Amino acid sequence: MAPQLDGYFKQVDTLSDYFIERLRKAVAIPSISADEERRPDVVRMGEFLAAELSALGAEVQQRPLGKQPGKEHLELPPVVIARYGNDKKKRTILVYGHYDVQPAGKEDGWATEPFELTIDDKGRMFGRGSTDDKGPVLGWLNAIEAHQKAGLDFPVNLLMCFEGMEEYGSEGLDDFINAEAKNFFADADAVCISDNYWLGTEKPCLTYGLRGCSYYSVEISGPGQDLHSGVFGGTAQEPMTDLVRILASLVDTDGKIQIPGLAELVAPLTDEEKSLYGNIAFTMENLYESLGSTTSIHPDKERTLMARWRYPSLSVHGVEGAFSQPGAKTVIPAKVIGKFSIRTVPNMEPEDVDRLVFKYIDEQFQKLGSKNTCKCTLQHAGKWWVASPKHWNFTAASKAVERVWGVKPDLTREGGSIPVTLTFEQATGKNVLLLPMGSSTDAAHSINEKLDKKNYIEGIKLLGAYLHYVAEEPMVN
Amino acid sequence: MAPQLDGYFKQVDTLSDYFIERLRKAVAIPSISADEERRPDVVRMGEFLAAELSALGAEVQQRPLGKQPGKEHLELPPVVIARYGNDKKKRTILVYGHYDVQPAGKEDGWATEPFELTIDDKGRMFGRGSTDDKGPVLGWLNAIEAHQKAGLDFPVNLLMCFEGMEEYGSEGLDDFINAEAKNFFADADAVCISDNYWLGTEKPCLTYGLRGCSYYSVEISGPGQDLHSGVFGGTAQEPMTDLVRILASLVDTDGKIQIPGLAELVAPLTDEEKSLYGNIAFTMENLYESLGSTTSIHPDKERTLMARWRYPSLSVHGVEGAFSQPGAKTVIPAKVIGKFSIRTVPNMEPEDVDRLVFKYIDEQFQKLGSKNTCKCTLQHAGKWWVASPKHWNFTAASKAVERVWGVKPDLTREGGSIPVTLTFEQATGKNVLLLPMGSSTDAAHSINEKLDKKNYIEGIKLLGAYLHYVAEEPMVN
CATH class of the missing domain: 3.30.70.360 (Alpha-Beta Plaits)
Known part of the structure; x- marks a missing residue:
């Protein structure tokens, strides 16, 4: 299946240094949405994305969101929306990401300059925004470019929605999504969001629920x-x-x-659901490591995962x-x-x-x-969100993971909330998939945020492969 | 008894404007001990006191306390100690007060300039330190001066201890008192502290206990x-x-x-003690007023006072x-x-x-x-502190209150602590009396601190009268 993928994968490998340079350019823009003085950098980051997308032949708009509530002297950074492909015979996938980042400063304890992508000998690419969420956002752009350079047909129409205020409460975004659901986003068949993380460091996952x-x-x-x-x-x-x-x-x-x-x-917990937890790649040691202690409530992984999810x-x-x-x-x-x-x-x-x-x-x-x-x-x-992991959107992603990583993904939920997920589901009425690129040790929001080079490059392959399998899935659901 | 008092009282009345001017000068010095930048003003206030005491013929020392712990770039303000009279046939009374004040600024909400004594038509003298504790401290100086101007013999030897760090934890004072208990303060027969307040606004009190x-x-x-x-x-x-x-x-x-x-x-509560609470000039309305609500625990005054004291x-x-x-x-x-x-x-x-x-x-x-x-x-x-209110120190004060105010004082305790009280008791082994000058509405530590002119002038009479009755009390206890 999806035989073109070999050529695509090869092209991604060939372009890997170039893709890392693209990430380096993005990380160098300190697009901190919480910092008023950095607002021009957030805007500049949106312009960078828009320019890259235009260069790739996408139809791009930078849509203003008005003044920032409570800080009326500040203009909200625009939402960058784009369409790549408009073939009625293809499926249309709407992807979301954000181009703003959490605050960061060397004085917080970073080992490297947070806005200089720094790669160590283990291939860890340190930099603010590397994993949250510039790496995944650029992943979509890189997937388009690799198709072009390999001379491959892009398998779907891609709608993109990249916002600049995610780390500050996604100000103004809900209204925008609701308004565009029947306009710019009207022909989306499913939604994919890459803005969360694997449960551990070894095994990819697809996320179908949030508390x-x-x-x-x-x-x-x-x-x-x-x-x-x-x-x-x-x-x-x-x-x-x-x-x-x-x-x-x-x-x-x-x-x-x-x-x-x-x-x-x-x-109520069904036997079927109960049986799923045993196979998840997660151990109590993983929990203790992230807690920094052994002060857990439950002694075993199953009950711990259920308590979290x-x-x-x-x-x-x-x-x-x-x-x-x-x-x-x-x-x-x-x-x-x-x-x-x-x-x-x-x-x-x-x-x-x-x-x-x-x-x-x-x-x-x-x-x-x-x-x-x-x-x-x-x-x-x-509100909580739970999607059906049996939808073709998930099936396609699962096949892509298996093809790229050689392993079936864990089907996971998360304990925290990503409010935009539910907004997209409710506004479009379509299935939403969370397809993470980074791993649990990426330290989003912390000092020394990083994205492993392997997760970035294989992640680009994954996003492209996902779109190919999406194109192949039968027209049900 | 104490027949000289009439002449003394008359002299105090004659000098009242002069005594108010002395208080005005003291209030004008912003001796805020908590504010590093005001440290020179605290020192200046100590010098003002020392100069006034010298002019009155007292033997004065300004005793350094060294560097301020934790702020070693700051010298603690000196303790001003003084002796007035050294007649072995007379009793010796050690009095304590403090010449520093709480912070204050017009911007906190004061109706008047906090460091300008401002007297309204009800005789309320507004100003930071007016009641806490510059008025009472000057009370002792005024008592000396009124005796001199009236040509009256001063009834006791007076030892004075005035510190400049009370509002900042009395840094360094305990060690000083302990060291001087057998030196400068060695011949004290009793201690009197005027640094608290009446329970209400009408009736004076003597305070014999602190939690x-x-x-x-x-x-x-x-x-x-x-x-x-x-x-x-x-x-x-x-x-x-x-x-x-x-x-x-x-x-x-x-x-x-x-x-x-x-x-x-x-x-355990004795019947005798229990019987005392009913006569105290205090009502539940007083409590509700100071609480700003009726969310009291006890419905009656007796249990409320016991709960507090x-x-x-x-x-x-x-x-x-x-x-x-x-x-x-x-x-x-x-x-x-x-x-x-x-x-x-x-x-x-x-x-x-x-x-x-x-x-x-x-x-x-x-x-x-x-x-x-x-x-x-x-x-x-x-630790808590309780003195014997039957000691001559209290009996003398009680007679003085009755003579000046025409009413027997309430014998009260307080719920809060004045740590120096216990320090003096333990260091000297002598009875300590708390003899307040101001009333419950003086707003020490708050905005619009004031001392009523009546409390100041009658308070000067009270302090002098107390010393006369002290001289007359039989040599017991």
Whole structure:
């Protein structure tokens, strides 16, 4: 199948130094979306992408998103959208990536200059954005170019959507996607996003699920102002006393959420699903390494993966308004706000979660018999996402992985959220696939972010191969 | 008794404008001990005091305390010590005060310039340090001067100890007092400190007790670094989950400390002591006003005063290491440090309190069955202080209050600590009296600090009268 792939692969190998140079140019542009002063660099990075795409013959638009909410002196960087091919007989695949990066500075502890791609003798290509997400974004461009240079027909029509604000909450993107779903993106048959990572370092994966997140504040207030504990300790009901009791009632050390009714919302585990976890390339050692400790809840890999992917969890993040500095301060804070969030999974509807949380917090507070005031609010909710891994979009990707890496990919979910995934699914109504290029040790968002040369080059092959298998998949689903 | 007092009082009234001018000069020197840049002003304030005392004929020394710990580029301001009178037939009273002040700026919300004494039509003299503690300190100088101008014999030998670092932890003072207890302060018969406030606004008080404070940190750690709650929620035992459970186990909404054995350390309430609280000039309205709410623990004044003065209390102050900013962050903090303190009372020995606290926290943590690490440490301990209010030092002060204000003073304790009180008691072995000049509405440490003109002028009379009655008290105790 897909016999043209041998020629394609060979061409990618031939062009590998050139593709690395393209990545070097991209990494050299410090497109930090969170840093106002770097906004011109973010824009410059978008222009770089647009120019490269134009040179490859794609139809490119840089679409403005208006002013940045809350920072109206700043223009949001444009979304770069592009179309490569417009053959009605071919399938059309919409791919997403982002060209902005997390902040980085040598002073944070980087071993190399973060905006100079530096390759060590193990082939690790260090640089901010190398793996998140410039490598994968350029992967699509490289796949086009390798086809051209090898004289191969491109197997699909490719729609591209590359944004410049992903690391700052994808400001403005949802509205844009919703608006373009019936316009620029209208003939997409499926969506592919390459912006996550393998579960480990050896085995590729396809990701078909993400947990959602409902984030809550519980505010307890009483006194008119902060009090001195010497003067008022023992005479005033202290909001912090109430708050720690409320927070303590939410979850236990082993992660068991204490809110009645929440567990009942979770989709039951089927035998079929249960059987999948044993084969995933993941060990408890992997977990301990990433934790930096052995303070895990579960002793085995299956339950650990299920706890991460398919069961909800509740984390207490902190307290606003209380004393949080080093040292000692004898304050009775007048108003304290506890922050906690619940990672949600199928079939937990966010509204049902809210209802159960508010009811429980209210009951717990009533039990305290406090004269203080307790107010629980939802800060934000993002819904979980689960796709069907039996869709041709996944089947094609699976064949591509096997062809490039010689191994069937793990089918994984992730514990965190990538909100744009659900946005694309809901806006287009099409299957969405997460097809990672980098591995678990790439340190996205950390110092010394890297992408292995092998993951980049084989990743370019993978993206191209995926498109060929997409073209071959039968017209079902 | 003390017939000379009429002449003294008259002289104080005659000199009242002059005494207010002296306070104006002192307030004009911004002697903020916490502000490095104001250190020269603190020194200048000490020099002002020393010069005034010399002009009054006192023997004055400005004693250096060396470098400021942790800020070795800064010299601590000197302690101004002075002796007025050296007649072996007279009693010797050691008085303490401080000439430094809290920070203040118009931008904090002051209605007037904080370092310009501004008197309104109700006789309220606004200015930083007016009541805390420049007014009381100058009270002693004014008492000397009024005696001189009235041609009256000064009834006692007066030893004075005025420091310039009280608002910054009295750096270096304890060692100084301990060293001088058998030297400069050797012949003190009793100690008088005027650095606190009436319980209300109408009735003077003498203060004979202070609670102590034992301040604890409980640190819980597990993961090697902060974690993302999406990736690790449900798989890692979270230190914050454990910490809120530990903190929740310490005290309930009604202030009942849950640590076994602690209540048993508290001196039992006698009928005699119990009977004292009813007569104290204090109402629940006073409490609600100062709380800015009605979120009190006790419904009545007696239990409220006992809870403030003679029973321990436990306050949870906050959490270090967790998310404490506004907004939302989905972090699982790797190490969190809860801060709480216990206000201690007779007969709680700090070592016993530590032992019970450490044992309890350890038991509570064991109950959680957590793999995280829990470490509870004492940050600092200051012991409670209770003097005998039947000592001649108090009897004399009580007579002075009755003579000046026409009412018997309330005998009060305070919930907070004034550590120097215990230092003087332990170093000299003599009775210590707290004799406040200002009232509960003076707003020491806040914006718009003030001292009522009446409290200042009558307070000068009070300090002089106190010394006369001290001279007359029988030679017992």
